[in-house]
Amino acid sequence: MSPEPTTPPNTVRVPAPVNAHSHAFHRILRGRTHEGPGGGAGDFWTWREHMYTYAHSLTPRLYQQLATAVFAEMAVAGYSAVGEFHYLHHQNDGTPYGAQGSDAEPHAMELALGRAALAAGIRLVLLDTCYLQGGLAADGSVLELDETQRRFSDRTVEAWLERHGRLATALGELDAGAGLLTLGAAVHSVRAVAPADLGKIAAGLDPALPLHVHLSEQPAENHACQAAHGTSPTGLLQETGLLGARLSAVHATHLDDSDIQALGAARAGIVMCPTTEADLGDGIGPARELADAGAHLSLGSDQHAVLDPYLEQRALEHAERLRSGKRGRFSPAQISAAAREGGLRSLGLEENDDFLVVRTDSARTAGSRPAQLPLTATAADVAEVHINGQLVARNGIHTRLGDPAELYAAFFTQNPEFS
Template sequence: MSTPQQSIYAKNALLPSGWTSNVRLHWNADGDFTQIELNAVATAYEVQHSFVSPGMTNLHSHAFQRAMAGMTEIAGEGPDSFWTWRDLMYRYALAISPEQMQAIAAQLYSECLRHGYTSVCEFHYVHRAPNGEFYADIAETSKQVVAAANNTGMGITMLPVLYSFADFKQLPLREDQRRFNTNVDQILQIIQALETQRNVQVEVGVAPHSLRAASTDQIRELVAALPSARPIHIHIAEQMREVNACVAATGMRPVELLFDTQTVDERWCLVHATHLNQQEVASMAASQSVAGICTSTEGNLGDGFFELPDYIAAQGRFGIGTDSHASQSVVEEIRWLEYGQRLKAQGRNIASVKGQRRVADFLWQQCLHGGAQASGRKVGQLQTNCRADFIIFDDQHPNLQGLDVADVLSSVVFTGNDNLIRDVYVGGQQVVAAGRHRDQTQINADYVQCMRQLRQL
């Protein structure tokens, strides 16, 4: 009987300090790194991998929306916006069964794994059945999504979403929002029901949906009841209509209101935070919370541009997410995070600091750290006691073959559209080999069958 592989040799490994040559990574049977061996000498029987990086955390996902990708790109009679897209999403969300959620999530997670994500923060709000009643197990739909993560090998932070109101001033939910309807007690019941799911691959936090869908009193009550050190995510200031409605209802902008009513610290991830003034930038950075930037979705929905240069200057923490899954690619999120800033500023190489002038390297490392913090899990670093989650770039691809290691991430992020991620390991287990997920054929077949059912509705 063969011994499971528990080490790998990297000619170059992306450590927290940067690219380091001649590294052997060791992990244990639980999937945690036990040793990062420096100045290692390769043995005759070892495969030598040229470029090894930690896997990335996808810090914001609505998995069921993967099935909508590409289906809302048809102009209506009037102006289209986030709000017209949302109406279509609501109608679609009413139809999906828990089993279909699992099939869709498995498809999404297998795609994300192939493109460099090894962890996901699932912002999950479809809790009830289509008729508006809870399932016999209040956490039924959450467990289906966790099962998809477990089956595909994706690490997950499940974030049950508190969703009580349709808008500011505690307006009642619309009929087409009935599957999302939850109060604080119900969210705490879901969290408790998920307790047995927690392990080295699964964490459970919480997500007040937004300041328009949860009151500040509810958020304070929920956070007080949450076990310590669990992550807290919230949508904030995504659209100017939201900002203006918040000001009209409360006299404050959303980020301003959040900081005025809550103790925001490193447990928090403020998703989007697209529309910020200088005081809000400073408050977020000082709080050591994470800005969850979802560039492909923000571009798809016409949200606007995050205040990235000012936020970087304030030493703010940030990460990336795929949100509605118009894209499942680490590279595309990071590329367009930078390109959006170039378009806005009409300049180049925006995301850099004095100590790191290589834009791709700076963004990649920042997103590793910010995503890991947002997940509440020990991921995002090739370091002892962290999860053995890593990706291996394809050193035989023309874009990387013979390339100096200092130029690797620049080439990965800013050159072409081929997927340069060859192999992916999560918890020391290989889930992607030569660009293909270990269960890709079955996952694809299940997804196709699921979509065939949904399109008949």
């Protein structure tokens, strides 16, 4: 063990926050969500088309380069761990990496993310995602996978469970005792996995693993679920046996009272992504009511319009103020707990000693009591980031990888198709 580090003057030491929901490649779309087709503003669904175009262009080599930059930016900002909700599994035609005739290794995309996390020194919980169908139409009919979605799919839930089991071994070998890489699981959404397959996941997936799902980000997906199954996405997860304490619902945005009570009674996790939900115009979920009902809140940066654990925390309370007209819906201690303890719980991580050293004498934080930092600090005030016993970042610079801005500059310069 290294000796206890001393804290520099005019700083405080705080437990490091956790990023419970990430799609690393969505970082490419930062600043572009106002652009719709034909010069219009677009909506969530046009943004999704835009995102699919980039998903189609990523190879394991490119994804490792991009994710290294994203995880470095995340670590420098103060995140100690990330739940990567990962569905870019296969080659574009749907063939698995490592299959006969493929020159890539098995699990090539998953290992690319693992190597990126090891390089950045951040804890990665790889939420390998089951994604089997293209979606639900407004009338509830099932849509086939389109050309881009083919690489998301294992074709059958049995094939996903089988690959998921092998991935645990491959990820463990890559981690090689570093203690940074673990495997979790996800269901993309009730749009992407049929009820019978949700039931098979409830029965067949190791119950010790954390399980995440996109719940109700858009009213249209609730309507399609009602049309297809006669219940809400929350109701369907309950019926199929997936609603429970190990489940984390991401984007609990458009819920009715019975959804809120069911999630609370199950002691489910709720991953709020307030900066993304604002950026995409998703709406504001009932975070206070969910917490009051018994659900456990955590926070995620999702598409990384913002990578700043302090701004994400603040956005949770600000969204509550905007929807309720009241202040103090969450205390600073409660929003810090969502970012830290809620995130650890959601990702199935043990308590650890990861911590930040935060400046209390900047223009933003001067005059704040330490307990007020969630309402005043930003990532620019993070002087040091310590993860897994290592000093990973200091004053915005990664100790091994340097300035994340230079990693991005290299990625976008070398790969102009993403600019």
